[in-house]
Amino acid sequence: xxxxxxxxxxxxxxxxxxxxxxxxxxxxxxxxxxxxxxxxxxxxxxxxxxxxxxxxxxxxxxxxxxxxxxxxxxxxxxxxxxxxxxxxxxxxxxxxxxxxxxxxxxxxxxxxxxxxxxxxxxxxxxxxxxxxxxxxxxxxxxxxxxxxxxxxxxxxxxxxxxxxxxxxxxxxxxxxxxxx
Amino acid sequence: xxxxxxxxxxxxxxxxxxxxxxxxxxxxxxxxxxxxxxxxxxxxxxxxxxxxxxxxxxxxxxxxxxxxxxxxxxxxxxxxxxxxxxxxxxxxxxxxxxxxxxxxxxxxxxxxxxxxxxxxxxxxxxxxxxxxxxxxxxxxxxxxxxxxxxxxxxxxxxxxxxxxxxxxxxxxxxxxxxxxxxxxxxx
Numbered sequence: 559x560x561x562x563x564x565x566x567x568x569x570x571x572x573x574x575x576x577x578x579x580x581x582x583x584x585x586x587x588x589x590x591x592x593x594x595x596x597x598x599x600x601x602x603x604x605x606x607x608x609x610x611x612x613x614x615x616x617x618x619x620x621x622x623x624x625x626x627x628x629x630x631x632x633x634x635x636x637x638x639x640x641x642x643x644x645x646x647x648x649x650x651x652x653x654x655x656x657x658x659x660x661x662x663x664x665x666x667x668x669x670x671x672x673x674x675x676x677x678x679x680x681x682x683x684x685x686x687x688x689x690x691x692x693x694x695x696x697x698x699x700x701x702x703x704x705x706x707x708x709x710x711x712x713x714x715x716x717x718x719x720x721x722x723x724x725x726x727x728x729x730x731x732x733x734x735x736x737x738x
Numbered sequence: 739x740x741x742x743x744x745x746x747x748x749x750x751x752x753x754x755x756x757x758x759x760x761x762x763x764x765x766x767x768x769x770x771x772x773x774x775x776x777x778x779x780x781x782x783x784x785x786x787x788x789x790x791x792x793x794x795x796x797x798x799x800x801x802x803x804x805x806x807x808x809x810x811x812x813x814x815x816x817x818x819x820x821x822x823x824x825x826x827x828x829x830x831x832x833x834x835x836x837x838x839x840x841x842x843x844x845x846x847x848x849x850x851x852x853x854x855x856x857x858x859x860x861x862x863x864x865x866x867x868x869x870x871x872x873x874x875x876x877x878x879x880x881x882x883x884x885x886x887x888x889x890x891x892x893x894x895x896x897x898x899x900x901x902x903x904x905x906x907x908x909x910x911x912x913x914x915x916x917x918x919x920x921x922x923x924x925x
Contacts, residue, residue, distance in 0.1 A: 578785065585780050590773055597766055607776065614780045615787065677765040680757075700762060702746045724753060731754035738756070 561587040564630035571621055585614060588631075591701070592638045598696045599642040609645050613638045632710040635703075639693065639711055646689075676738055683733035687726050694719055695726040 561567070561583055570580030592613060597606035616637050624633060684692060690712070697708045698719075705716045705723075712719070750758040 577788075581781060581784050585777050585784075589777055589780070593768070593773070593776075603766070603768060603772075607772075610776065611780055611783065615783055618784050618787065673761070674765075676760060677763060680760060681765065698746060699750070702743045704742055704745070727750065727754045727757060731757050734754075734756045734760075 559586070568621075568624070568626070568630060581618065584617070588634055589614075592634060595635060595696070595701060596638050596642050598700060599639070599693065600645055605645065605649075609638070609641050612645075613641045616641065628710045629707070632707050635697070635701075635707075635711045643689075676734070679734055679737045680730065683730040683737075686733070687729065690714075691722050691726045694722045695730075698723050699727075 562570070567580050567583045567587070570576045570583065573580070589610070593606060593610050596609045596613065597603065600606050600609055613634075617634060620637075624630070628636075684695065687695060693712065694708060694714075697703050697711065698705075703711075705719050708714075708719050709716050714722075747758065
């Protein structure tokens with residue numbers, strides 16, 4: 559399905575008579591991208607589902623104040639990232655750190671055993687990264703975002719992001735060399 | 739492949755060839771039909787929150803027309819004693835009161851000025867009289883010039899004093915004039 563440009567979606571939302579149509583496009587266009595972004599951070603589906611819904615509600619609540627200084631896309635990612643971090647912090651206070659079991663269970667359904675082993679190894683390598691480095695790695699590796707967009711989302715300089723990503727990739731590469 | 743994907747993959751190849759060769763799958767799964775379902779759930783929540791926000795910002799019909807009397811009712815119910823202590827003064831009538839007060843002040847000032855003028859005519863030299871003896875002397879010499887009505891009006895003499903003065907004048911008796919003066923100045 560082809561969705562309208564972000565600018566047009568925003569204009570629909572701001573208009574009084576086609577506001578609901580604008581929301582429909584917004585959710586349809588970004589639900590999957592944001593879901594996977596959130597899912598990689600919170601790791602299980604139920605949590606990702608909660609965070610995704612909260613993210614969209616927060617977007618709707620604040621969209622009148624969106625200044626359009628950054629793109630809608632990076633603004634959405636930024637809100638989703640903050641919601642995920644808040645969720646993880648709250649969860650940390652409620653429970654002890656969870657083990658890697660959920661992530662490994664998610665991978666286990668792949669047909670190819672070899673691929674499963676590799677993906678398990680990759681998942682465990684990613685989990686060893688510090689939170690911020692993990693976020694940067696996910697945004698660059700899975701979402702394939704330009705550094706400038708990641709900088710807008712994470713409020714970090716492009717130089718620092720590059721250094722962080724390169725270090726993360728090197729660590730994962732070393733992990734894979736040892737375990738695959 | 740867009741330019742971002744190309745750039746990311748090229749960078750990854752240079753940095754980590756093993757990782758670059760792996761399929762980009764997180765391996766995580768989502769329940770069947772989840773994205774369709776969650777879209778409906780999110781939109782429902784958005785539309786509900788929008789309608790709640792809209793209804794919260796609306797003012798019922800005739801609200802402002804009823805507001806004035808509603809507020810007074812609430813005040814009366816909460817503290818009827820306090821309310822009954824004073825008379826309610828409407829702000830819209832305050833200007834009228836200001837004009838009325840100004841008119842009263844002007845009226846009193848006019849009366850005072852007229853009275854002063856008359857008074858000055860009657861006892862034009864009283865300010866020059868420094869002692870009570872001189873004052874009595876003045877009264878004695880000018881008794882015929884006093885307007886008894888004015889003195890009476892201002893409670894300076896009593897009606898019985900007028901009768902006494904008139905009687906003494908008509909009878910031309912030798913009533914001691916000092917008695918008259920004493921009664922006249924007994925204020």
